[in-house]
Amino acid sequence: MATDKKNDTEYSLVHGDEVETLERPSRPDIARVSTEDAKKAARNRFSKRKLLLHGLPVAITAGIIAIHAREVYWLDLNTSKADVIGSNPLPRFGRLISQKVQSQRYQLKYLQFAAKVHELLVALSLSSILMGILHRRLLRSGIPLGLLDAPSLIGAGGGLDVVFRTRFWATFRSNRSLIFFFLLCTLLTLLLAPSSAIAVIPSLGWWKMQGRYKVPDLRVYVRSWDVNPWPVKWKEEGWGYTDFDKCKKLGTDGNPDCPGAGWDQISQWAFGNVVTGSTTNLTLTEPYTNSQRLLLSRSLNSTENPYQGTSRRVSTANSALNDAALGGLWRYIENSNYGDIGKLQIPLFESTAHSATYQPLVYSECSSEIFNLTHSASKPLEVRRPKGPWYNRDYQEANILRIEPSDDMLADLPSKEPLFKWYDQDGVTAFSLAILPFRLINSTYPNGTQSSIMVGCSYDARWLAASLSLEPRASSLVKSNLSSLEVFEKYHNDKELLQRNINISRLIEMPRDWLRTLSFSSAEDDRNRSNIVTFFNEFTDPTEGNTTHFAMKNSTSVSMGGDLSQYRQGVEDFISMTLGITITDGLARQSYTRFFPLLELPSSVGNRHSDYVDLILSGYFKDKLNITDFLQNYTIDALSYMDFTVSRYGYGYGFQADDKAVYFAIAVLGTYLLVVVVHVLIRGFQRLNNTYVWSSSWETLPNLVALALNSKIPENLEGASAGIKNKDTWKMETKVRVLDSGRLNLVVCQPGEDQGQRPEVSKKYM
Numbered sequence: 001m002a003t004d005k006k007n008d009t010e011y012s013l014v015h016g017d018e019v020e021t022l023e024r025p026s027r028p029d030i031a032r033v034s035t036e037d038a039k040k041a042a043r044n045r046f047s048k049r050k051l052l053l054h055g056l057p058v059a060i061t062a063g064i065i066a067i068h069a070r071e072v073y074w075l076d077l078n079t080s081k082a083d084v085i086g087s088n089p090l091p092r093f094g095r096l097i098s099q100k101v102q103s104q105r106y107q108l109k110y111l112q113f114a115a116k117v118h119e120l121l122v123a124l125s126l127s128s129i130l131m132g133i134l135h136r137r138l139l140r141s142g143i144p145l146g147l148l149d150a151p152s153l154i155g156a157g158g159g160l161d162v163v164f165r166t167r168f169w170a171t172f173r174s175n176r177s178l179i180f181f182f183l184l185c186t187l188l189t190l191l192l193a194p195s196s197a198i199a200v201i202p203s204l205g206w207w208k209m210q211g212r213y214k215v216p217d218l219r220v221y222v223r224s225w226d227v228n229p230w231p232v233k234w235k236e237e238g239w240g241y242t243d244f245d246k247c248k249k250l251g252t253d254g255n256p257d258c259p260g261a262g263w264d265q266i267s268q269w270a271f272g273n274v275v276t277g278s279t280t281n282l283t284l285t286e287p288y289t290n291s292q293r294l295l296l297s298r299s300l301n302s303t304e305n306p307y308q309g310t311s312r313r314v315s316t317a318n319s320a321l322n323d324a325a326l327g328g329l330w331r332y333i334e335n336s337n338y339g340d341i342g343k344l345q346i347p348l349f350e351s352t353a354h355s356a357t358y359q360p361l362v363y364s365e366c367s368s369e370i371f372n373l374t375h376s377a378s379k380p381l382e383v384r385r386p387k388g389p390w391y392n393r394d395y396q397e398a399n400i401l402r403i404e405p406s407d408d409m410l411a412d413l414p415s416k417e418p419l420f421k422w423y424d425q426d427g428v429t430a431f432s433l434a435i436l437p438f439r440l441i442n443s444t445y446p447n448g449t450q451s452s453i454m455v456g457c458s459y460d461a462r463w464l465a466a467s468l469s470l471e472p473r474a475s476s477l478v479k480s481n482l483s484s485l486e487v488f489e490k491y492h493n494d495k496e497l498l499q500r501n502i503n504i505s506r507l508i509e510m511p512r513d514w515l516r517t518l519s520f521s522s523a524e525d526d527r528n529r530s531n532i533v534t535f536f537n538e539f540t541d542p543t544e545g546n547t548t549h550f551a552m553k554n555s556t557s558v559s560m561g562g563d564l565s566q567y568r569q570g571v572e573d574f575i576s577m578t579l580g581i582t583i584t585d586g587l588a589r590q591s592y593t594r595f596f597p598l599l600e601l602p603s604s605v606g607n608r609h610s611d612y613v614d615l616i617l618s619g620y621f622k623d624k625l626n627i628t629d630f631l632q633n634y635t636i637d638a639l640s641y642m643d644f645t646v647s648r649y650g651y652g653y654g655f656q657a658d659d660k661a662v663y664f665a666i667a668v669l670g671t672y673l674l675v676v677v678v679h680v681l682i683r684g685f686q687r688l689n690n691t692y693v694w695s696s697s698w699e700t701l702p703n704l705v706a707l708a709l710n711s712k713i714p715e716n717l718e719g720a721s722a723g724i725k726n727k728d729t730w731k732m733e734t735k736v737r738v739l740d741s742g743r744l745n746l747v748v749c750q751p752g753e754d755q756g757q758r759p760e761v762s763k764k765y766m
Contacts, residue, residue: 142733259586291327328615383456
């Protein structure tokens, strides 16, 4: 069967040898019976309706993202009045809802309804954008026949279904940008339902909230005009060596601000916990305010090759001065209920960015030699200078720390008893040598002989700017942003990245008198030994053949033949950790009682008065200081200070990006905003260049059908009345054109071809 065109009113139908002439159906004269008037098909002015259609969902979406970014707390859940004093937990929209709906359960259901409305608004906005693009292409370059119904497919998964059909792939190559945007709108529409629900419905938990309390930021001054509280060079910064005389002999009842005052706790912790491998953190209590701080130590040895002849370790602790300031601050507020803060159930104090809050960081490197095995009596002992994690990977230090054979520590080796000494070395914070008894067994001495393991350690100490926080109802522990040493593991040997994350000082150069206060004298069996030597002696046990041996993990039986790397690594790391933490705690104590942290008590916001409280004594006295007598010839501006903000935690509902699901939901909503912004910018640019055109004439299927019924029947679509299967047909471009009759027609052309004239902007057509 075939067809043959005769004229505009007839066509031939061929059946084998027979030819049948048929008459084309005539089109009625619609203009004579229609009640429709002429209308504008193409416009070039922005539509207020379309702007509103996008503006409402955009505003709601931006608001949702904003409240998550600001972590807005919505409402409390069964919270007592005492917990909300001075705060405003309900934003305006929360109060309006709570006035109408008393039950929180109903409020959440209203939010579920709001999430669905938001989803529909965004889907409508995306459909409108896609519809606008298709209308512009109808009036200009044309739309592939296979994508003519794209706006109706982006919802309910229809857009994904069309991917598996011929019409999609038939138009893919020539219309990549349109198809990409079509798929993007489809995916966004499908993801909007869960994303909107996740983002709009608040989560239940503990929330940090800024409160409208009766005080501004709490300022604590430090009496430091005559000396630097964070010294790098002792003598040049106001610290005389006589400051350490009182600390050279120290018992358990010694001054808490002496560098070695924490030794009893450190040694007990090291002996009872570290040697059994149970912990690497130590908690110390500040005696005046009962606040606590952590002593932390972390190995920086490679996990792939843990022993390379050197033990590397970093240690830090919050400064006792910071502890006293923050702990004393809470103690005073709790006793006096200053600013109604003492009534809060879960208060939170945090230091501000400009506060003078620092804490020490000590990097230690230890290496070892074994007498008569890897080292001889005539050979100097060499230890590499410390290369801290803040040095670049390619940093090279030529100088090596050397101890000559004539030194009294190396004169009478091997030794059956532990020996220890601090050394003066330029360019390092500290340098120490520990000599420990070692029972050597090898082919030369199969029955064992007395030897010594010599552990030399170099130290690089710095001050780090720290951010402090305290949740006094939950714990007396003053936390720091450096309470986890992960930053040093993450950026080890990458100076630039590390310095972006921490604010670090120059090298601290300690005087030897200060170091000697860490190894103060202790009497034992009528022998005057330093505390460090006494401690090492606890691990020294007699062995066979009248020898002694330094044994870790409470065991005298260690493998002393063959490869000794594991034993050497254990001893090096133990000494590096113990002495590194000892130096860290000594710096953290840094005579904090000398500085008298003072809390300033302004009577109102912006109006600071000369009322001050000594926070060290705040638990015993509430009398305010006479600041004039206290300052003498100085002004308050000459003092260092710490500012602490006050907030609280409330249990209830709020909005925050706290998990992957919320992050994903925010990303989906953000993508929608980006689509709208780009769309508006493109349309604005087209408007400025007089190329902007849009139409609302065919937004619905009936309008498009009406246009088709008013159009000349396309000859290239004959045979398609029962459907389209040929991919070449799907590729054809559909356009709105003005033909010779002066009417608008829906024409179908081959790609690259055209018919008639484009509709004129603002002209009315029948």
